[in-house]
Amino acid sequence: MLLNEIRSTKFKSVVQTITYLPHFLSWVIFGGLFITLLNSDGIVNYMLGRLHLIDSPLQFLADPSYFWGVAIGTGLLKDIGWGAILYLAAMAGVDQSLHEAASIDGAGRFKRMLHITIPGILPTLMVLIIFAVSGMLNNNFTQIYVLQNSLNLPASQVIDTYVYQTGLLNFQFSSATAIGLMKSVFALLLLFGANTLSKKITKSGLF
Template sequence: MIIFNYLPMYGLIIAFKRYSIIKPISKAPWVGFQYFKEFLTDPEFYNVIKNTVGISALKLLIGFPLPILFALMLNELTSVKFKRAVQTISYLPHFLSWVVLGGILTTWLSDVGIINEILMKLNIIKEPVNYLADPKYFWGIVVLSDIWKELGWSAIIYLAAIAGVDPEMYEAATIDGASRIHRMIYITLPAIKPTITILFILAVSGILNSNFDQILVLRNSLNASASDVIDIYVYRMGIQLSRYSYATAVGLVKSIIAFLLLLSANYVSKKLNDTSLF
């Protein structure tokens, strides 16, 4: 943590300096908040923020509750072999890198890919569509592919929390005539509520993270208007254009906003249900 998270924070000062890679950081002249002002007045600012918040908000609204529902459904399975098979199949995409999955999706979503073939066979579309070449499909592709990759893995922590519920509570509820749905609503969900709350707080704080690896492998020049998020913007400015100070300033703004979101979500959660990170 010290080596990889705290020591590199010294480099944040280049956000306030005109840094050149051929000179030490200490020799770079101070420029104050110049790069922060440039970012806020950049013509690309609105589009970058819109894409970042839009994609992350969809992932939060759709992708956050699905692992909870999936874990509840898995918990209700009575066949151990079938349950293990479902878990294994759902976990598998998590262990594949986005480089591999990006290549698979690019092939599937091309105008000669399997997705077009299926949709045309079902008469849903009349002619093939190159989905990754059209910006209007990009957000949906990113959200759905992220859910496909992480659904099973994200459910593990909820399954672990469910495993800690006292079985006698279920037995007592069954004797009282509670159905499976009632047991899920009145026993399982309240039992895992603290886990859900903590993970939701962390998800809110990371709303400006749009999964750099995923978007990098799926974006192209044709969908750039919908795929240019903060992380990609920082990558372009810092790595491709060598504007290190400017890219650091943008990254610092993102980190500060994430920290404020974390504090806000933690405070609201503490007030509403007495569960918080600190």
């Protein structure tokens, strides 16, 4: 929403380009880059040390307590620009005459965002939230697999990597199939539950 309010088209284009670029990199490249940056002798530990924020290098990918912070942070950096495309497209479809009328009535940018933009993109927002809820059990396998190692395994083991290890590494195909099937069943239940709740609260849903 803040990006949509930027008046300078050149600055807006630069920000969009920079935030979109990571999406087109594979997790092997993007994850490998962050593994290098977060190493004990990487640039992140070097900068923290130079700023006297740490006394010894932090083991970001060796300490399980740091794993999900790294996973969430890298996931946001990689996909935040691509996800913004959907919201920018939805905001472009909001009737501009509403903004003009509100501006004449004395509404500032924040009030127009709150009372016009958000209600205008609510259907798109709810669809994306429903998809996000139904996909809660779907971790990004490639991301987790790239960042995972034997030291952070207690925190980084998720359903997808467990199914991979059970089925393809341990050759327990029946167990892996059963786990994957149950995950799909729970995802379907989450989808219907989120859609029903959305329709009751906002009168907007996926179906």
